[in-house]
Amino acid sequence: MPTLTIPEIARVLRRFDQAGYELFPLAKGAKTPRDTGWQTNEYTLLGDVAPWVQRGGNVGVRLRDNDLVLDLDPRNFRPGDDPFDRLCADVGENLSVHPTVLTGRGDGGRHIYLSKPSETRTVSKLDDYQGIDFRSRGSFVVAPGSSHPETGRPYLLDDLTLAISDVRAAPDALMALLARPDTPFHVDAAGKLSNEQLAEFLAVLDPHDYGPGQHDRWFALMAASHDATAGHGLPEWLAWCARDERYGHVDDELTARRWESLQAGKRGGANFRTLFAAVVEAGRPDLVAAFDDDDLVDRYDFEAERDAMLAILDEESSNA
Numbered sequence: 001m002p003t004l005t006i007p008e009i010a011r012v013l014r015r016f017d018q019a020g021y022e023l024f025p026l027a028k029g030a031k032t033p034r035d036t037g038w039q040t041n042e043y044t045l046l047g048d049v050a051p052w053v054q055r056g057g058n059v060g061v062r063l064r065d066n067d068l069v070l071d072l073d074p075r076n077f078r079p080g081d082d083p084f085d086r087l088c089a090d091v092g093e094n095l096s097v098h099p100t101v102l103t104g105r106g107d108g109g110r111h112i113y114l115s116k117p118s119e120t121r122t123v124s125k126l127d128d129y130q131g132i133d134f135r136s137r138g139s140f141v142v143a144p145g146s147s148h149p150e151t152g153r154p155y156l157l158d159d160l161t162l163a164i165s166d167v168r169a170a171p172d173a174l175m176a177l178l179a180r181p182d183t184p185f186h187v188d189a190a191g192k193l194s195n196e197q198l199a200e201f202l203a204v205l206d207p208h209d210y211g212p213g214q215h216d217r218w219f220a221l222m223a224a225s226h227d228a229t230a231g232h233g234l235p236e237w238l239a240w241c242a243r244d245e246r247y248g249h250v251d252d253e254l255t256a257r258r259w260e261s262l263q264a265g266k267r268g269g270a271n272f273r274t275l276f277a278a279v280v281e282a283g284r285p286d287l288v289a290a291f292d293d294d295d296l297v298d299r300y301d302f303e304a305e306r307d308a309m310l311a312i313l314d315e316e317s318s319n320a
Helices: 006-018 045-054 083-091 172-178 195-203 215-228 234-241 251-260 272-281 285-291 302-319
Strands: 022-026 058-062 067-072 100-102 110-115 132-135 140-142
Touching: 006 022, 006 045, 022 045, 045 058, 083 132, 083 172, 195 215, 195 234, 195 272, 215 234, 215 251, 215 272, 234 251, 272 285
Parallel strands: none
Antiparallel strands: 022 058, 058 140, 067 110, 067 132, 100 110
């Protein structure tokens, strides 16, 4: 079984750090974050990551807006199918030459690193390519040098591919497949708040009030936060969820996928007013007024807005 020494792990992580990638601690012998708030916590290679590696911890790569990682898991391929070969043929490029990390499972799984325009939001899955996840902001992958929790094998850089310092843009044909359709936002619908403002709004709310037995309220608030930030507030939403100790790290991937399935600005769906209603109900109408030029506190019945949203969710559940 191949092994890596601490200096070897440090060298490969330094390459990622120098290439601008955001490294953070994963739990020892696991593929889950060590810390709550990992999405927004600030970490440094020398101050946080390297000491953790010396203590036997794993490391993750927190993906940014301009990152795109193809996560191939052969266990999920359809029998007799190789969706990666088909994807390469469909986009007209051999994607296997791009910087690649071989997963520690040893079954052909790998992470292929590309870049993309930071303003382009992408889907995380395509039905035609089962077994490939397309990861970007709000997600993470295990960094090379970490140990697989089941096999104990290390994640390794594939030296036959490009260096991580030479990450290249995803081909246009791939971006055409992955790009989420642009939604024309009307003036008072999506994109009302910045990510920082969303974090300030969510700080007023207690995630424990949206825990077990309160799924509809939790989902409505997520949809409202998505709309309020035009879909860009996922890290802040995940960080807020993590304040409830009952919310496990394993939930992040599912939550991120549900977030990405939402459509900001959709008429009849949850919108920023649902979030405003919750903040007003929590006793902070001043915060809402400070962020809204139209004095929504006076013009809208927030309780009715929230109840209408829950009715929509009930209808969607009954039709599922």
